[in-house]
Amino acid sequence: MRFFAAAMLMGLLAHAGSAQSPVSNQKFVVVLDAAHGGDDSGGQVGASGGGTAVSEKTMTLALSVRLRSLLTARGFTVVTTREGNVNVTADARAQIVNHGTAATNGSSACLSLHASASGSGVHIFVSSLAPALPARFLPWKTAQSAYIDRSLRLAGIVNSALEHTSVAGGGSVNGAEAGTVGTGTGPIPATLGRATLPGVDSMTCPAVAIEMAPIRGADRKVVTDVTDPAYQTQLVEALAAAMLEWKTDLETDSPRAGGSQP
Amino acid sequence: MIPRYQKIVVLVLLVLSIGMATVLVRLRERAHDRLLKGEDLAPTTAPAVAPAEPATLLIANDMDGGMVTETQSLPLPKDGEARARALVEKLLEMYAEPGANHPVPGVPRAVLQVFLLPEPESKAPLSPSGGQLAVVNLAGGFADGHPSGILTEALTIESICGTLHANLPQIAEVRFLVDGQPRATLAGHADLTRTYLTADLSQPPGTANPN
Numbered sequence: 143m144r145f146f147a148a149a150m151l152m153g154l155l156a157h158a159g160s161a162q163s164p165v166s167n168q169k170f171v172v173v174l175d176a177a178h179g180g181d182d183s184g185g186q187v188g189a190s191g192g193g194t195a196v197s198e199k200t201m202t203l204a205l206s207v208r209l210r211s212l213l214t215a216r217g218f219t220v221v222t223t224r225e226g227n228v229n230v231t232a233d234a235r236a237q238i239v240n241h242g243t244a245a246t247n248g249s250s251a252c253l254s255l256h257a258s259a260s261g262s263g264v265h266i267f268v269s270s271l272a273p274a275l276p277a278r279f280l281p282w283k284t285a286q287s288a289y290i291d292r293s294l295r296l297a298g299i300v301n302s303a304l305e306h307t308s309v310a311g312g313g314s315v316n317g318a319e320a321g322t323v324g325t326g327t328g329p330i331p332a333t334l335g336r337a338t339l340p341g342v343d344s345m346t347c348p349a350v351a352i353e354m355a356p357i358r359g360a361d362r363k364v365v366t367d368v369t370d371p372a373y374q375t376q377l378v379e380a381l382a383a384a385m386l387e388w389k390t391d392l393e394t395d396s397p398r399a400g401g402s403q404p
Numbered sequence: 405m406i407p408r409y410q411k412i413v414v415l416v417l418l419v420l421s422i423g424m425a426t427v428l429v430r431l432r433e434r435a436h437d438r439l440l441k442g443e444d445l446a447p448t449t450a451p452a453v454a455p456a457e458p459a460t461l462l463i464a465n466d467m468d469g470g471m472v473t474e475t476q477s478l479p480l481p482k483d484g485e486a487r488a489r490a491l492v493e494k495l496l497e498m499y500a501e502p503g504a505n506h507p508v509p510g511v512p513r514a515v516l517q518v519f520l521l522p523e524p525e526s527k528a529p530l531s532p533s534g535g536q537l538a539v540v541n542l543a544g545g546f547a548d549g550h551p552s553g554i555l556t557e558a559l560t561i562e563s564i565c566g567t568l569h570a571n572l573p574q575i576a577e578v579r580f581l582v583d584g585q586p587r588a589t590l591a592g593h594a595d596l597t598r599t600y601l602t603a604d605l606s607q608p609p610g611t612a613n614p615n
Contacts, residue, residue, distance in 0.1 A: 184592050185552025198552065198592075256593070258553025260507075261466045265555045270604070333469040337558040338595040340588070353554045362467065 170389050171246050172213055173221045173239045173347070175254040176206035180229030187257045188369035190356045196369055199227065201257040205354070205378060209253070212382040232341035236285075243347040249392055251296055251385060252349035254342055257368050263331030264377060265353035266300050268293045269343050270336040285344050292348040296388055297334060300350060303384035304332045307376055330376060331357065352381065454479040461495050462566035464506035464559035471563055473570070488518040488538060488568055488575075495567050496546070499560070506559055507551070514546040516584070523576060535576030537599070538568050544583040550591040557594030569602035577601055
């Protein structure tokens with residue numbers, strides 16, 4: 143009986159401790175979703191600057207692997223939606239993300255990685271669903287609507303990280319030094335937007351889609367293509383920095399992070 | 405010796421054959437006359453071209469993810485569906501031009517049809533002014549040749565929706581078909597299974613940061 147009472151007391155104390163800082167004591171999970179895969183090759187990228195074309199599925203997987211290594215080295219728990227060239231449907235991706243982040247109480251992030259030959263710089267997209275109040279049960283197709291506010295905050299942090307990044311190496315395309323025109327001395331040009339994103343719309347965590355595109359000069363010619371190793375390094379380091387910032391943001395703002403969890 | 409009744413039958417059949425041949429010849433002559441008369445009624449001058457009128461096009465820009473409004477003078481049909489199709493065709497022709505800010509390979513007849521339907525009754529309270537649902541049927545060649553990417557596909561979709569709404573304000577919703585069939589995405593990213601609300605398109609899909 144005395145042992146049972148002591149155990150109850152220990153449990154209550156532990157619960158009180160976790161209630162004071164719900165985020166810092168919880169596992170912070172980053173889910174990396176390498177878009178496409180298997181039969182779905184996505185688009186062709188890398189040929190805009192005169193290089194060899196690479197399928198989008200290959201590019202996104204390479205980015206996912208590099209980013210996973212960086213995040214793991216920084217102590218993050220990382221979940222990936224695919225580790226190889228396999229078919230994963232949009233619903234299956236959302237299931238993996240939702241299972242991976244289920245116990246985090248909002249202390250998580252999902253980055254859906256894409257690549258494109260169109261546009262310039264990095265495009266950051268948040269679901270175009272209208273924000274909705276959290277609920278215990280959410281419609282599958284619009285589950286992300288309860289997380290739109292936090293996804294927008296996450297997109298802002300990613301955008302800020304890209305603005306503060308700097309060129310990592312000396313890659314070049316068509317003889318131009320990486321980052322000398324499109325990126326200046328460092329920042330990657332970024333575009334923030336909203337779009338309907340199958341898969342992301344069903345995710346129950348803060349989620350953004352990151353689309354890597356060639357960096358173009360004022361004359362619209364490609365200065366740095368997506369296959370440039372320095373550009374890729376710059377991007378994954380900026381994303382890793384953004385995840386650190388996001389985690390810190392949640393830890394210092396834990397009532398908001400945990401409070402709106404359905 | 406041929407019996408008499410057989411002679412009568414042969415004679416009757418001969419008379420009937422001659423009579424039927426005469427009727428057929430007359431019918432043929434009358435059909436020929438009708439054709440000649442029809443040719444005389446065919447127009448000898450080209451049909452009048454619709455007068456040019458200002459039309460608003462929302463032109464996408466891949467560089468900044470934005471859209472600019474451009475007013476052009478176009479000969480547009482009076483019929484709503486034909487008018488909507490002509491507008492979207494013109495928009496896609498501009499994207500196919502060399503040096504376009506939103507390059508999309510062009511195909512002949514990229515827009516097969518545009519249907520304008522009354523909005524479903526369940527949504528009537530949202531648009532009491534009698535909004536319409538536009539169903540845009542794109543050619544498979546256009547969708548297959550569209551560049552792949554979230555930004556470029558979203559810009560195409562939203563510039564079509566925005567152009568339709570700017571010129572035909574009664575269009576409140578837009579749906580897309582490809583070769584008359586539903587299709588999951590335009591080129592791997594933009595969802596074509598959903599209904600796009602033109603009221604949501606006040607903001608373009610992308611906004612560039614100041615870099």
